[in-house]
Amino acid sequence: MEGILDSYMRFLATLTPAYFFELFWFYFVFEFIRYFFLEFIVLNLYKIKSWTQRDKKEDARRRLFLENPLVSILIPGKNEGKHLYKLANSLSEQTYKNIEIIVVDDGSDDETPIIGRSLEKAGLIDTFIRNELRGGKASAANCALRFAKGKYIIHLDADCSYDNDAMEKILIPFFMDNRVGGVGGNVSVRNYNESLVTTLQGIEYFNTITTGRTVTSYLGIYRIISGAFGAFRADVLDQLKGWDIGPGLDGDITVKIRKKGYKIAFAEDANCLTSVPNTFKKLIKQRLRWDKSLVRFRMRKHRDILIPNQSFKFSNFISAFENITYNVLLNFKWYVYLGIMLTYYRPLFLNIFITNILLYTTTNYVKFVVYSLYRPKAHVSMSYFLVYLPCMVLYYGMYLRAVRTVAYLQEFFFKKSYQDPWNPRKTSIHGEYLGI
Amino acid sequence: MKHFETHNYKSNFVLEQGQYSYVYIRNFEIPPLEEIADHDAVVIEVKNLDFVRLIVNAVRSNLDPDIYLTPIFLLKKDVLDDVPYIEELVDGSIKSLDDLGFVNKEIDKINIRKNSLNITSSVSFEAQVITKLIALMYVRELKVLNPIPDKYSNLYYSFPFMAINFEEKEEHLALKILNLAEEEGMLRSEYFDRVYLCSSCSGSHMSYREVCPKCSSSNTTPDDIIHHFPCGYVGPMKDFSNEIDDKLDCPKCNKRLRHIGVDYDKPSVIHHCNNCSHNFQDYNVNAKCMSCHTDRSVETLKAHDIKTYRLTKKGELAAIKGFTSTSKDIEDVVGTVKYDTFKTMLKYEIERLKQTLGDSNLCAIHIGNSSQVYSKLGSELQRGVFKDLVSVIRSNIRSSDVIAFWSSSTIVVSMNDIPHKIALRITGEMVELLSELIKSSFDDLEVNFETKTVALDYRKPHEMQLRELLAEFD
Ligand SMILES: [Zn+2]
Numbered sequence: 001m002e003g004i005l006d007s008y009m010r011f012l013a014t015l016t017p018a019y020f021f022e023l024f025w026f027y028f029v030f031e032f033i034r035y036f037f038l039e040f041i042v043l044n045l046y047k048i049k050s051w052t053q054r055d056k057k058e059d060a061r062r063r064l065f066l067e068n069p070l071v072s073i074l075i076p077g078k079n080e081g082k083h084l085y086k087l088a089n090s091l092s093e094q095t096y097k098n099i100e101i102i103v104v105d106d107g108s109d110d111e112t113p114i115i116g117r118s119l120e121k122a123g124l125i126d127t128f129i130r131n132e133l134r135g136g137k138a139s140a141a142n143c144a145l146r147f148a149k150g151k152y153i154i155h156l157d158a159d160c161s162y163d164n165d166a167m168e169k170i171l172i173p174f175f176m177d178n179r180v181g182g183v184g185g186n187v188s189v190r191n192y193n194e195s196l197v198t199t200l201q202g203i204e205y206f207n208t209i210t211t212g213r214t215v216t217s218y219l220g221i222y223r224i225i226s227g228a229f230g231a232f233r234a235d236v237l238d239q240l241k242g243w244d245i246g247p248g249l250d251g252d253i254t255v256k257i258r259k260k261g262y263k264i265a266f267a268e269d270a271n272c273l274t275s276v277p278n279t280f281k282k283l284i285k286q287r288l289r290w291d292k293s294l295v296r297f298r299m300r301k302h303r304d305i306l307i308p309n310q311s312f313k314f315s316n317f318i319s320a321f322e323n324i325t326y327n328v329l330l331n332f333k334w335y336v337y338l339g340i341m342l343t344y345y346r347p348l349f350l351n352i353f354i355t356n357i358l359l360y361t362t363t364n365y366v367k368f369v370v371y372s373l374y375r376p377k378a379h380v381s382m383s384y385f386l387v388y389l390p391c392m393v394l395y396y397g398m399y400l401r402a403v404r405t406v407a408y409l410q411e412f413f414f415k416k417s418y419q420d421p422w423n424p425r426k427t428s429i430h431g432e433y434l435g436i
Numbered sequence: 437m438k439h440f441e442t443h444n445y446k447s448n449f450v451l452e453q454g455q456y457s458y459v460y461i462r463n464f465e466i467p468p469l470e471e472i473a474d475h476d477a478v479v480i481e482v483k484n485l486d487f488v489r490l491i492v493n494a495v496r497s498n499l500d501p502d503i504y505l506t507p508i509f510l511l512k513k514d515v516l517d518d519v520p521y522i523e524e525l526v527d528g529s530i531k532s533l534d535d536l537g538f539v540n541k542e543i544d545k546i547n548i549r550k551n552s553l554n555i556t557s558s559v560s561f562e563a564q565v566i567t568k569l570i571a572l573m574y575v576r577e578l579k580v581l582n583p584i585p586d587k588y589s590n591l592y593y594s595f596p597f598m599a600i601n602f603e604e605k606e607e608h609l610a611l612k613i614l615n616l617a618e619e620e621g622m623l624r625s626e627y628f629d630r631v632y633l634c635s636s637c638s639g640s641h642m643s644y645r646e647v648c649p650k651c652s653s654s655n656t657t658p659d660d661i662i663h664h665f666p667c668g669y670v671g672p673m674k675d676f677s678n679e680i681d682d683k684l685d686c687p688k689c690n691k692r693l694r695h696i697g698v699d700y701d702k703p704s705v706i707h708h709c710n711n712c713s714h715n716f717q718d719y720n721v722n723a724k725c726m727s728c729h730t731d732r733s734v735e736t737l738k739a740h741d742i743k744t745y746r747l748t749k750k751g752e753l754a755a756i757k758g759f760t761s762t763s764k765d766i767e768d769v770v771g772t773v774k775y776d777t778f779k780t781m782l783k784y785e786i787e788r789l790k791q792t793l794g795d796s797n798l799c800a801i802h803i804g805n806s807s808q809v810y811s812k813l814g815s816e817l818q819r820g821v822f823k824d825l826v827s828v829i830r831s832n833i834r835s836s837d838v839i840a841f842w843s844s845s846t847i848v849v850s851m852n853d854i855p856h857k858i859a860l861r862i863t864g865e866m867v868e869l870l871s872e873l874i875k876s877s878f879d880d881l882e883v884n885f886e887t888k889t890v891a892l893d894y895r896k897p898h899e900m901q902l903r904e905l906l907a908e909f910d
């Protein structure tokens with residue numbers, strides 16, 4: 001142990017800036033510049049912009065309540081009955097009142113039909129549609145959409161919970177810019193203190209959603225409106241005739257709205273809490289699905305975005321390009337880095353490894369503390385997470401990277417997503433055939 | 437003509453055979469009903485069932501026991517379907533007049549039982565209907581009163597022996613009276629079926645419709661929901677129909693739907709309200725009453741249990757002794773309290789006596805020949821007599837004392853805080869006054885008043901003292 005420390009001290013002494021870059025280019029180019037430096041600048045710009053636009057926002061809010069449009073809240077899902085009462089009840093507490101709630105039961109095999117029906121009778125739900133045959137998430141959402149009468153559509157997940165001003169906040173961006181076709185809400189982890197894996201996801205959501213989406217939204221390349229909390233203009237969804245087969249239908253519909261020429265906004269202050277997988281095993285399952293859909297939708301279904309033609313739009317291109325670069329390419333580039341280090345710097349490998357861990361961990365701490373200052377309001381005290389931050393290197397750098405790699409390979413070579421039981425076989429067979 | 441050898445037509449309607457005489461009804465001719473009382477039985481020739489029903493109804497609904505209790509037989513020369521309603525009201529049928537001999541035994545039996553009855557006139561309509569019912573059941577040895585499915589009845593079921601007393605619209609009152617008779621202990625019931633009636637008018641002719649849960653309109657259209665697998669579109673079938681042919685085309689991806697289960701399916705059905713455009717799967721069911729036009733949810737319909745009834749021992753006794761009034765009738769008499777209330781007050785009086793050791797009394801006044809008396813009085817008069825009796829008693833006791841009917845022939849009176857001797861004297865005076873009252877009101881009515889007056893004993897429970905007081909009047 002002492003030997004290792006000794007050798008490491010000697011290693012540090014040899015580091016010149018040029019040598020440092022030679023050994024840690026991966027961290028420097030990808031992690032530091034993209035995920036720290038750039039984000040930090042954008043966050044500041046964002047803060048300035050929201051300060052200068054605060055009157056405009058207040059005006060938008062006033063116009064929302066003046067017009068008071070009917071808003072349809074769609075809650076599609078399977079076996080979600082146990083969450084429905086709580087959700088419907090909390091929706092009745094929302095500051096925005098002119099809502100209709102449409103629940104679609106996608107072939108549940110539990111008490112959902114009974115619960116939904118009785119809530120409909122009690123007037124807590126406006127329309128409850130029970131589909132005996134499961135059709136998958138997209139079909140359930142489309143079914144709800146077909147019978148929605150609102151001018152705006154909000155898509156929710158039954159197992160999430162929402163701040164009582166969340167509906168109001170997610171609608172405001174439509175009134176700030178009439179080119180906005182869809183708005184994503186801010187999703188945080190509710191069960192962050194349930195286990196280590198949920199705590200780590202809590203930090204991850206804070207980085208990738210709260211901070212990440214604020215940044216991408218500012219840059220105009222925000223690309224996924226979460227299914228857990230998203231708002232849409234009804235006329236835009238009508239043009240698209242709703243969602244296509246998933247998985248990854250959230251990202252898909254966002255791309256389709258972009259392609260129609262509408263903007264996508266992120267409502268950082270529209271808060272939604274979701275429960276995340278509480279074991280590493282369950283998390284793997286979820287992430288494999290998400291990561292596969294990235295390949296499937298970005299690189300297969302919507303690859304036309306990357307090709308210059310009449311409908312080409314620069315921001316759409318950047319959005320897809322950034323996504324592919326920083327997720328797919330980078331993922332494989334990391335293996336290149338690992339290979340180079342193992343091949344050419346083998347004697348130093350342990351020291352390089354330690355340094356990388358220290359670099360990432362330090363960055364994580366700085367980011368976390370600094371970005372917390374930019375966070376509008378928090379459901380959790382940030383200090384809770386501080387002790388867990390060192391684990392993020394392994395969680396992010398190893399665990400999620402490994403999952404992602406498997407997912408990409410499965411999807412590239414075997415189109416595994418079409419076999420996902422998340423969709424009924426009767427629908428995914430068509431998705432596979434059509435290559436979507 | 438064989439008939440003329442054995443039967444003797446006394447008049448157009450009367451037929452005699454041996455010692456029996458029958459009222460013989462045929463050819464749509466209706467005899468004067470009061471004649472029936474002088475004969476042993478009625479025979480109706482069955483040609484037209486409506487006519488038979490009319491006659492049977494007329495006989496059984498008559499108020500004179502000598503008429504409504506008369507045995508009725510049907511003469512069926514041809515094979516005819518039984519009409520359960522009519523069969524229930526008659527005592528049998530024969531194929532030809534030659535068979536009359538076979539039913540004479542039945543006629544004897546009925547008439548013997550009929551003569552053992554002591555029919556009294558009743559205070560109320562309810563008591564009257566109950567009297568008729570238990571008399572008919574007793575005389576005909578009818579063990580069970582069965583409800584008969586009847587599409588003409590407002591209740592879907594008829595109790596012919598009850599229905600004869602009611603207009604079609606008021607048949608639900610029959611159920612009320614049957615329940616009353618059960619409460620009085622005359623009948624014992626068993627569940628048979630349940631019917632649902634209009635909550636406003638008790639009508640049963642309902643039109644049931646699926647209606648919109650939001651606006652209750654019945655103007656709704658159901659449609660299959662279709663899910664097109666390739667594109668995930670979901671909507672009602674009308675979204676998929678085109679103007680050219682009857683094939684279905686997807687509005688989202690324009691593909692033609694080919695094969696259910698392969699490229700599309702129908703996960704559910706949805707209803708669209710054409711009045712308020714609400715979409716729903718769970719419609720309400722409303723019942724529109726065709727009598728009073730109210731249109732309400734079926735949940736508001738009133739459930740009525742239809743039961744079968746048996747005559748109890750008490751019912752048989754009441755049939756024989758005569759049934760004058762229901763407990764409801766005697767509770768309604770001004771100046772009296774309910775018997776239950778009387779018992780409670782008595783209990784408190786005994787409690788009080790334990791503290792004060794005073795003298796209080798309990799008195800019973802009983803009409804010994806009540807069935808005789810009541811059969812001579814009409815129901816209106818009878819009610820009047822009840823009232824008069826009570827007002828005479830009231831004027832002889834203190835205002836704090838109470839009066840209650842124990843039965844239609846026995847009145848109980850409390851006489852608190854007076855010595856027993858004085859109580860006895862007051863009782864004697866009351867009976868004299870009562871007898872005078874009857875004498876001055878009715879010429880040839882003999883009423884036997886019997887009385888018993890006891891001093892209250894605070895060491896004995898109130899119920900025991902009442903039992904002892906009333907034992908001899910039961
Ligand atoms: Zn309606």
Ligand SMILES: [Zn+2]
Nearest residue numbers: 664667686689
């Ligand atoms: Zn289609």
Ligand SMILES: [Zn+2]
Nearest residue numbers: 634637725728
């Ligand atoms: Zn009615």
